[in-house]
Amino acid sequence: MSATSTSSGATIIDGNALSAQLRADVMRRAQALKARGITPGLAVVLVGDNPASQVYVRNKVKACADAGLHSVLERYEADMTEAALLARIDALNKDPSIHGILVQLPVPKHIDANKVIEAIAPEKDVDGFHIASAGALMVGQPGFLPCTPYGCMKMLESISYDLRGKHAVVIGRSNIVGKPMAMLLLQKNATVTICHSGTKDLKAMTLQADVIVAAVGKVNVLTTDMVKPGAVVIDVGMNRNDQGKLCGDVDYEGVRAVAGAITPVPGGVGPMTITMLLVNTLESAERLL
Numbered sequence: 001m002s003a004t005s006t007s008s009g010a011t012i013i014d015g016n017a018l019s020a021q022l023r024a025d026v027m028r029r030a031q032a033l034k035a036r037g038i039t040p041g042l043a044v045v046l047v048g049d050n051p052a053s054q055v056y057v058r059n060k061v062k063a064c065a066d067a068g069l070h071s072v073l074e075r076y077e078a079d080m081t082e083a084a085l086l087a088r089i090d091a092l093n094k095d096p097s098i099h100g101i102l103v104q105l106p107v108p109k110h111i112d113a114n115k116v117i118e119a120i121a122p123e124k125d126v127d128g129f130h131i132a133s134a135g136a137l138m139v140g141q142p143g144f145l146p147c148t149p150y151g152c153m154k155m156l157e158s159i160s161y162d163l164r165g166k167h168a169v170v171i172g173r174s175n176i177v178g179k180p181m182a183m184l185l186l187q188k189n190a191t192v193t194i195c196h197s198g199t200k201d202l203k204a205m206t207l208q209a210d211v212i213v214a215a216v217g218k219v220n221v222l223t224t225d226m227v228k229p230g231a232v233v234i235d236v237g238m239n240r241n242d243q244g245k246l247c248g249d250v251d252y253e254g255v256r257a258v259a260g261a262i263t264p265v266p267g268g269v270g271p272m273t274i275t276m277l278l279v280n281t282l283e284s285a286e287r288l289l
C-alpha cells in the first residue's frame with residue numbers, strides 16, 4: 001500500500017511505501033541482468049563541497065547499493081576546471097561498466113552547467129536533463145524522463161488518478177521540474193497551466209485546478225484558501241521553515257483538510273526522485289540486452 005486514506009481529509013500518498021515497492025522491482029530486475037552478465041552502473045559526479053549536494057549524492061550512492069546497482073562516486077575540488085570535468089564525462093561516456101551519469105547540480109560558477117549536461121551521452125542521461133532528453137519528451141519520443149516529475153507521475157498512477165480532461169496547475173517553470181512536469185501531464189491529456197513568479201493571480205488559477213503540483217522551493221506557496229475541495233496536491237518543495245523543520249511548498253496541515261489526496265514532506269516526492277533515478281539507470285542497462 002502506498003496511499004493511506006484518513007477519516008478526515010485527504011488520502012496521503014506515501015512516497016516511502018511506493019518507493020519500497022518500486023525499488024523491490026528494480027532489485028529483481030537488476031538480479032536478472034546480473035545473471036546475464038550485466039551489472040547496472042551509475043556514476044555520480046560532485047564538484048565542490050556544497051553541503052546539501054553532499055547529502056544528496058550520498059543518498060543516491062546508498063540507494064544504488066541497497067538496490068544491487070553498481071555505483072561510483074567521483075568527488076572533485078571546487079576549483080576543478082571545466083575542461084577537466086568535460087574530460088571525465090567523456091571517459092564515463094566510453095566506460096562500459098557505467099550506464100548512467102549524473103553530475104550533481106549546482107556546479108561551481110566558473111563551470112557552464114549547460115555545457116556539462118550536453119556533454120553527457122544521451123543514452124546515459126539518467127537525470128533526463130540533456131537537450132535530447134528534453135526534446136524527446138516534448139515530441140513524445142522515448143527518452144529518459146527527469147526523475148522528479150517522473151516520480152510525481154508514478155504517485156498519481158498509484159492512486160489510479162485519471163488525468164484525462166482534468167485541469168492541472170503546475171507552479172514553477174524550472175527545466176528540472178516545472179516544464180517537464182507540464183509535458184507529462186499534457187501527455188496524459190490533462191489541460192495544463194504553468195504558473196510562475198510573473199503570474200498575476202495565482203490563487204485564481206489554483207482554485208480552478210483538479211491537480212496542483214507545487215515546485216517553487218518556498219514555504220507556504222500553496223495555502224488552504226487556494227485549493228478546490230477534493231483536488232490532488234503534489235508537493236515537490238524541500239524547504240526549512242522558521243523552526244528549522246523540513247517542509248514543502250504546501251501548508252500541509254491546512255491543505256490536507258480540503259484536498260482529495262496529498263503528498264507529505266518529508267516522505268513524499270523526495271524518495272521518489274531517487275527511486276526513479278534507479279529505474280532510469282536500470283532501464284539504461286536493460287537497453288543493452
Ligand code: GUN
Nearest residue numbers: 102103104105106127147
Ligand atoms: N540538484 C538538485 N536536484 C538535482 C537532480 O535531480 N540531479 C542533479 N544532477 N542535480 C540536482
